[in-house]
Amino acid sequence: MDLSRRRFLERLGMLAVGAHCGWPLSSGTKEHSLYQATELLDSHPSIDLHCHPGLFPAHGTALYGGDEAVAQTVADMRAGNIWGGFFSLVADLALIELGPDGVTANRSFEPGEAWASYQQQMSALNELLGKLPAAAALGLDDMDMLHGQGTIAAFIACEGAHCLEGHPERVERIYVDGVRLLQLVHYAMDVMGDLQTHEAVYDGLSAVGREVVGEMDRLGMVIDVAHASFKTVTDITQVSDSPLVLSHSQLRHGDRQHPRLLEPEHAQAIAATGGVIGMWPSGFGNDSFDDFIDNTMRMIDLVGVDHVGLGTDMDGNYKPVFDSYRQLPHWAGGLLDKGLSGSEVGQVVGGNAIRVMKQVFQKGSGHV
Numbered sequence: 001m002d003l004s005r006r007r008f009l010e011r012l013g014m015l016a017v018g019a020h021c022g023w024p025l026s027s028g029t030k031e032h033s034l035y036q037a038t039e040l041l042d043s044h045p046s047i048d049l050h051c052h053p054g055l056f057p058a059h060g061t062a063l064y065g066g067d068e069a070v071a072q073t074v075a076d077m078r079a080g081n082i083w084g085g086f087f088s089l090v091a092d093l094a095l096i097e098l099g100p101d102g103v104t105a106n107r108s109f110e111p112g113e114a115w116a117s118y119q120q121q122m123s124a125l126n127e128l129l130g131k132l133p134a135a136a137a138l139g140l141d142d143m144d145m146l147h148g149q150g151t152i153a154a155f156i157a158c159e160g161a162h163c164l165e166g167h168p169e170r171v172e173r174i175y176v177d178g179v180r181l182l183q184l185v186h187y188a189m190d191v192m193g194d195l196q197t198h199e200a201v202y203d204g205l206s207a208v209g210r211e212v213v214g215e216m217d218r219l220g221m222v223i224d225v226a227h228a229s230f231k232t233v234t235d236i237t238q239v240s241d242s243p244l245v246l247s248h249s250q251l252r253h254g255d256r257q258h259p260r261l262l263e264p265e266h267a268q269a270i271a272a273t274g275g276v277i278g279m280w281p282s283g284f285g286n287d288s289f290d291d292f293i294d295n296t297m298r299m300i301d302l303v304g305v306d307h308v309g310l311g312t313d314m315d316g317n318y319k320p321v322f323d324s325y326r327q328l329p330h331w332a333g334g335l336l337d338k339g340l341s342g343s344e345v346g347q348v349v350g351g352n353a354i355r356v357m358k359q360v361f362q363k364g365s366g367h368v
Contacts, residue, residue, distance in 0.1 A: 033336040037332035041080075045147070051312055053315055057125075080324070088159045115163050135154060136155075136156060157182070179221070181224050182216060214240075217364065223242055244275035274359070279295065279311060300340075306352060
């Protein structure tokens with residue numbers, strides 16, 4: 001038995017333990033595709049555009065599952081051969097709650113509270129990274145080096161710009177802290193612009209939001225427009241020539257009409273910037289793992305294979321159908337089964353995200 005085949009079978013044994021989670025075990029043609037996918041992931045960098053391993057932003061609260069939960073997710077990343085991910089703080093975590101109609105904000109921030117929450121989450125993440133086979137990455141060279149050491153590259157992100165507290169100059173501070181992607185809005189209304197899940201307040205991107213986008217472009221930070229209204233997105237395209245990331249969503253279709261899902265023109269606006277949409281395996285848009293593969297292909301058919309990636313929302317998602325990184329080879333194998341070539345799957349699992357990151361990082365001065 002050749003070494004690559006042996007390595008595949010060993011990894012297949014690890015992946016098979018997830019059968020009880022509802023993703024397909026392979027046989028026949030699917031086994032061949034899974035073998036190809038496993039080999040592909042050894043050589044093609046893979047990146048998750050949006051994740052919260054172990055729900056680390058909730059560290060110190062009743063929602064936190066403990067350091068063991070973070071360690072388990074990082075171990076799953078290594079087993080599934082994820083090279084890196086955007087480990088995302090949640091700026092409005094203190095304000096939001098899950099109710100029968102979805103996530104809502106139950107109050108507003110007190111003065112200084114949003115910044116204090118950001119600092120606490122950042123401190124907790126840095127402490128956790130010191131204990132795990134994962135390390136903060138400031139650029140793509142860091143990811144290549146860390147992967148060679150068997151370490152996950154943690155690119156730091158922040159979901160929501162509430163921590164800026166309306167001060168565009170604070171973008172520079174979070175950049176120095178290591179934040180490389182900022183999602184401008186989340187569920188709690190802020191001064192950046194309008195949300196998908198809230199009635200319009202600013203008619204798109206606000207004046208403060210425009211200044212923040214300008215600072216992000218200057219420094220070389222990825223602009224994430226997840227949760228932003230279509231008008232907010234189109235306004236951003238008028239003030240920035242950077243490729244945009246929409247880190248976690250998918251298309252509306254049939255009876256899947258949740259506000260967080262996208263109309264075709266919304267997705268096409270991201271692609272028109274040269275950007276990437278991270279496929280979101282949420283229960284809002286998927287009933288099964290096979291649905292997630294089908295919805296990935298639906299997006300590829302609309303915007304093209306150059307503009308699709310992965311955004312799992314891991315450990316912070318609603319009824320996810322992709323709930324372990326050990327499923328990554330199954331997702332890649334499923335896309336091969338649907339007719340994508342190996343190089344195309346390589347683009348989707350990470351190549352497209354890397355292209356955008358490289359363009360944004362090189363564009364920015366990085367000078368503070």
